[in-house]
Amino acid sequence: MRAVIQDRYGSPDIVVLGEIPEPVPAAGEVLIKVRAASLNGSDRENLAGSPFYARLGGLRRPRRPVPGSDVAGVVEAVGDGVAEYGPGDEVFGELLGYRGALAEYVATPPKLLARKPPSLSFVDAAAIPQAGCIAYRATQGVQEGDAVLVNGAGGAGGALVVALAKRLGAEVTAVDRADKADYLRQIGADEAIGYEDEDWADRRGSYDRVIDLVGHRSPYRVQRALKPGGAYLMVGGHARILLAVLIAGPTAGWRAKKRVRVLAVPQSRADLEAVTALVVAGAVAPVIDRVFPLAEAPAAFARLASGDNRGKVVIEVP
Ligand SMILES: NC(=O)c1ccc[n+]([C@@H]2O[C@H](COP(=O)([O-])OP(=O)(O)OC[C@H]3O[C@@H](n4cnc5c(N)ncnc54)[C@H](OP(=O)(O)O)[C@@H]3O)[C@@H](O)[C@H]2O)c1
Structure with missing residues (x-):
């Protein structure tokens, strides 16, 4: 599958599009076919490896090379023991460890995922979690x-x-x-x-x-x-x-x-559902700065690093 690869810490030009094996969901995991992923300040920090807490996922280089924590997509398969979601379910949420979203597929435990409301696009849903x-x-x-x-x-x-x-x-x-x-x-x-x-x-x-x-x-x-x-x-x-x-x-x-x-903000499905309910009700809305295709992920990171983005930079996976 195609995935964005960050094999070291540095500036946006170290990010490349590559091919890696499609993940297989382990017991207790779901496999998501990614439709959209959004970038946060934490992705900029995880790219640069600074401040120090951005290196918790690998001191000298990221242990998990695929960046991206906010994801929206469709469940493709589930591992043993997952009863909550099944193939075809539309989901969104934050990934544990803040990595893995910028790829065609990602496997993750479902505890942070929520069902995507039908009225929200994948792009809008991906812009909400963090x-x-x-x-x-x-x-x-x-x-x-x-x-x-x-x-x-x-x-x-x-x-x-x-x-x-x-x-x-x-x-x-x-x-x-x-x-x-x-x-x-x-x-x-x-x-x-x-x-x-x-x-x-x-x-x-x-x-x-x-x-x-x-x-x-x-x-x-x-x-x-x-x-x-x-x-x-x-x-x-x-x-x-x-x-x-x-x-x-x-x-x-x-x-x-x-x-x-x-303020330590927990990764929480309950919080995600509460804020998403406000978005669905029209009380608040995420702001999308620009949407990039997966192939242009390096440009998306460059936009985030420049600080020129006004709101969320989103990456769509066709
Ligand atoms: N506490 C927790 O549990 C928790 C959980 C998740 C994430 N986080 C953290 O929360 C932060 C999230 O922010 P975000 O995603 O909104 O980041 P962001 O996209 O990087 O936005 C930060 C904004 O601050 C501006 N800025 C830079 N220097 C500034 C200054 N001196 N005064 C005022 N504004 C300034 C930046 O503009 P320019 O760059 O153009 O100057 C940018 O527009 C990240 O540091 C992330 O690690 C915390």
């Missing part, structure tokens, strides 16, 4: 009228974070490259800040919640932007900041009852 689960967890507890800041809102995951926060009645400030300001307002942000123009962390006491997809400030600095009782959630960003937030977050801002912490 971004949707991040958005769902990061916006839990947001109240009507809350001031919410989303840092790094213009990439793969930001659109659903902004949309879910708006749906809950928040006033949303979105931060990204200045040339994405129009896009950020289009996806529902009340205010857009270009990170080259202003440092949002200087806005003392302004936010009930900061959702940070690209954390690179110290926990002491980010807590200043929070109102008393507010929360800073670090979803992604620099490894050293991740450690700093883990270690010092609980004490930063504690006097004003501010919470500064890392």
Whole structure:
């Protein structure tokens, strides 16, 4: 079968299209004929092998060479013991270990998969899993009228974070490259800040919640932007900041009852189904930047690495 191969860490030009044996579903696995897969910031990190957590799947080179974690497709076959899905079922979800989606077929345990609603295209379904689960967890507890800041809102995951926060009645400030300001307002942000123009962390006491997809400030600095009782959630960003937030977050801002912490987003079928129900109901929608055919996967990675994507880069498998 055709598959995208990444045999080392590096820039998008190391990604090639190759031929590898079609996987055979083991006991407890389903074999999916892939129809679409979408890229996330984590795929860019897994390509570069940086930050360090991107090398958990192989210190010197990826143990599993096929990248891609978000997938939508049709069940082709099932291994022993799988009763939940059968051939012909349309499914989507995140793959365990965040690898394997960019191929004609992938075998995976079904526990993270959900049935694709008939009204969703494979492309739209593939755009939801990781971004949707991040958005769902990061916006839990947001109240009507809350001031919410989303840092790094213009990439793969930001659109659903902004949309879910708006749906809950928040006033949303979105931060990204200045040339994405129009896009950020289009996806529902009340205010857009270009990170080259202003440092949002200087806005003392302004936010009930900061959702940070690209954390690179110290926990002491980010807590200043929070109102008393507010929360800073670090979803992604620099490894050293991740450690700093883990270690010092609980004490930063504690006097004003501010919470500064890392948000660990579990790979969860229940979360995926909850956010997808909102998409099907028309309450929120994933934003598709561009759709590439599998043969142009290197170009899709280049687009992701450039940071020019506004929303999801999707790869369709004919
Ligand atoms: N916590 C968890 O459990 C969990 C689970 C899954 C994924 N993640 C992480 O979540 C993150 C997901 O983000 P994503 O998929 O939306 O990433 P993404 O597509 O890379 O988007 C990040 C956006 O941030 C922008 N940006 C870069 N530097 C910035 C700065 N200094 N200030 C503001 N914006 C900046 C980027 O624009 P430019 O590059 O053009 O500047 C880009 O538009 C990844 O780091 C991933 O590893 C966490």
